[in-house]
Amino acid sequence: MTKFKLSYRFKQKVTPYIFILPFYLLFITFMAYPVVFSLIASFSKWNGVREMEWVGLRNYVNLIQDKVFLQSLINGLVMFLMYVPAMILFALILAILLNKPNIRFKNFFRTAIFVPYITSGVAIAYIFMLIFDSKFGLANKALTSIGLPAIPWLSSILGARFVLGLLVTWKYMGYNMILMMAGLQTIPDSINEAAKID
Amino acid sequence: MTNSKRILKKKINTTGTYLILLIVAFFTLMPFLWMLLSSFKSLDQIFASPVTLFPTEFTFKNYITIFKDYNFGRALFNSFYIGVIATGTSIFFCALAGYAFSKLKFKGKNILFLSLVRSLMIPFQVTMVPAYALFNQLHWIDKHIGLIVPGMANAFGIFFMRQYMSGINYEIIESGRIDGCSEFGIFIRLILPIARPAMASLGIIFFMNSWNNFLWPMIILKSSENMTVAVAIRAFNSGVRTPYNLIMAASFVSIIPLLIVFIAFQKEFISGITKGAVKG
Structure with a gap:
């Protein structure tokens, strides 16, 4: 009886760990190990094949002097400031509009706005490259047909940034809209009522 | 505000909502439409000048x-x-x-x-x-x-x-x-x-x-x-x-x-x- 109890207890203790083991095995192999490896490699001279050679902070010193790296940091920040506020604002407006009770074809609008999110990034990249091609693209055709000058979208820094921001906004707007709709639905009606009365 | 005015306001509101939603839906679906149309064009048609909306020669x-x-x-x-x-x-x-x-x-x-x-x-x-x-x-x-x-x-x-x-x-x-x-x-x-x-x-x-x-x-x-x-x-x-x-x-x-x-x-x-x- 005591033996049975002991083994039952032991089982009770071990089972949870077995249940989470598959994830942690993968986590250690494909996440923790590579992260630690990256950290060590960042202090070393390593070409991917030969032995690592410890060089201390030299890689980091090189990095902060690297013009391309610094520019990429700025680019990242510019892109962030460009599309994040715009996307959140658009998503919120759309969510509010689609949350109105008397709007019909809600399902159609929601699907239409959400569909870019499920589309593969590769396909999206190519279709945007084609649409914003400076010579053969649809965007410039639309501009020139109403008498505006064509814009070198992808060959100018500003144009390329704009197109990239547009692509990201286009792809993730529907996703953010869905999140906001779910958020709006948790707001109690009494608050809306109060605002309307005011 | 009279009742008819309120109804009118509501109507404008609803129309505006539909208008915005339609414009947004147009822009989200347009790339897909362009993808589909381009997939029925030959490469020469895609790189044609001027670009046509629909394929001049529909091809599978x-x-x-x-x-x-x-x-x-x-x-x-x-x-x-x-x-x-x-x-x-x-x-x-x-x-x-x-x-x-x-x-x-x-x-x-x-x-x-x-x-x-x-x-x-x-x-x-x-x-x-x-x-x-x-x-x-x-x-x-x-x-x-x-x-x-x-x-x-x-x-x-x-x-x-x-x-x-x-x-x-x-x-x-x-x-x-x-x-x-x-x-x-x-x-x-x-x-x-x-x-x-x-x-x-x-x-x-x-x-x-x-x-x-x-x-x-x-x-x-x-x-x-x-x-x-x-x-x-x-x-x-x-x-x-x-x-x-x-x-x-x-x-x-x-x-x-x-x-x-x-x-x-x-x-x-x-x-x-x-x-x-x-x-x-």
């Missing part, structure tokens, strides 16, 4: 070429079976771990769960190079196992399942224990059936991610017969002129499966997204 040749000469069907098959295996195993292991984290007691639970949630913040690019070196040693380069195994369980899925299962009543588990079920038996017979909606939501998201995954497959897949859909589309672009006609046809084919899944399981899809993000 692009679709025939991608399947006949580029073996795009193989890529579709690869993506499909990799997605199914990775999704199936991942749902199971995520549910298993999610159950342990939500309903079982064990030492170190909080620390382990915290480390799991923190791992969500590590971008893939950090692990990319060492992972490649590791996969090289395992001889997993240019093999599908290198795409399937790393995705067999993931932190987001466990987090998601834990959220869902925390709503399950303890009495169910207790009744299973009294009946003499093992913990694994309880999980299989009692918990999994209850968690079916959550598993469906998660499965759709996992399958979508697997289907659209690009960077890692691009890095490890080398031979054309092993390519997944996203990598195969990229591989069309090897000549001087980008063969947009073929790329558009392949892209359109590649989004159809997900589109069908999305339309058929819209509810599960959306609840998967919102439950994973809003509740947390």
Whole structure:
């Protein structure tokens, strides 16, 4: 009886760990190990094949002097400031509009706005490259047909940034809209009522 | 304000709403329309000056070429079976771990769960190079196992399942224990059936991610017969002129499966997204 109890207890203790083991095995192999490896490699001279050679902070010193790296940091920040506020604002407006009770074809609008999110990034990249091609693209055709000058979208820094921001906004707007709709639905009606009365 | 004025205001309001929604829907769908139209054009028509909206000569040749000469069907098959295996195993292991984290007691639970949630913040690019070196040693380069195994369980899925299962009543588990079920038996017979909606939501998201995954497959897949859909589309672009006609046809084919899944399981899809993000 005591033996049975002991083994039952032991089982009770071990089972949870077995249940989470598959994830942690993968986590250690494909996440923790590579992260630690990256950290060590960042202090070393390593070409991917030969032995690592410890060089201390030299890689980091090189990095902060690297013009391309610094520019990429700025680019990242510019892109962030460009599309994040715009996307959140658009998503919120759309969510509010689609949350109105008397709007019909809600399902159609929601699907239409959400569909870019499920589309593969590769396909999206190519279709945007084609649409914003400076010579053969649809965007410039639309501009020139109403008498505006064509814009070198992808060959100018500003144009390329704009197109990239547009692509990201286009792809993730529907996703953010869905999140906001779910958020709006948790707001109690009494608050809306109060605002309307005011 | 008189009553008729109020009705008028409401009408303008509603019309404005429809107008905005229609304009937005036009811009979100327009690239797809352009993709479809371009896929029926020859390359010369795509690079014609001036560009025409509709194909001057409607051709199905692009679709025939991608399947006949580029073996795009193989890529579709690869993506499909990799997605199914990775999704199936991942749902199971995520549910298993999610159950342990939500309903079982064990030492170190909080620390382990915290480390799991923190791992969500590590971008893939950090692990990319060492992972490649590791996969090289395992001889997993240019093999599908290198795409399937790393995705067999993931932190987001466990987090998601834990959220869902925390709503399950303890009495169910207790009744299973009294009946003499093992913990694994309880999980299989009692918990999994209850968690079916959550598993469906998660499965759709996992399958979508697997289907659209690009960077890692691009890095490890080398031979054309092993390519997944996203990598195969990229591989069309090897000549001087980008063969947009073929790329558009392949892209359109590649989004159809997900589109069908999305339309058929819209509810599960959306609840998967919102439950994973809003509740947390």
